[in-house]
Amino acid sequence: MPESTTQAETISVRIPSRLELLGVLDRVADMLSEGLDFDEDARSQITMSVIEAGTNAIQHGHKRNASLPVDIEFNVKPDALEIVVHDTGPGFDLKSINGDMTSPEHLLDPRGRGIYIMRSCMDGVDYDFSTSGTTCRLTKKRPPAH
Numbered sequence: 001m002p003e004s005t006t007q008a009e010t011i012s013v014r015i016p017s018r019l020e021l022l023g024v025l026d027r028v029a030d031m032l033s034e035g036l037d038f039d040e041d042a043r044s045q046i047t048m049s050v051i052e053a054g055t056n057a058i059q060h061g062h063k064r065n066a067s068l069p070v071d072i073e074f075n076v077k078p079d080a081l082e083i084v085v086h087d088t089g090p091g092f093d094l095k096s097i098n099g100d101m102t103s104p105e106h107l108l109d110p111r112g113r114g115i116y117i118m119r120s121c122m123d124g125v126d127y128d129f130s131t132s133g134t135t136c137r138l139t140k141k142r143p144p145a146h
Contacts, residue, residue, distance in 0.1 A: 061089025
């Protein structure tokens with residue numbers, strides 16, 4: 001991967017909605033983030049977030065229906081790695097997800113931890129809900145070039 005990327009480069013991956021295929025996303029995210037000189041901690045944060053977004057798409061968006069694909073784009077930008085995960089599910093009410101899962105009143109909440117983890121690990125986590133499905137956009141700023 002070139003150190004000084006002046007325009008976005010994209011790697012697109014499409015997987016069936018099967019949890020056992022999330023390893024593909026893990027490997028792509030790890031190889032890409034290593035090639036972009038992210039340190040080990042940042043690489044772990046990126047791969048954990050990609051796996052979480054993929055898991056959400058498969059379990060919640062597609063209800064584990066393997067005939068429905070999850071589309072993932074890894075966009076290498078000059079200043080950031082952007083990962084876009086898209087499913088065709090109906091979406092959810094983002095306001096219903098609690099902010100700080102470590103606060104005492106939310107410690108036992110059965111849902112919402114994945115989004116909290118992604119927000120803790122990434123510089124940006126954004127959602128778009130439309131008639132074509134749900135899109136989760138993860139952003140991690142690139143480290144300075146050596």
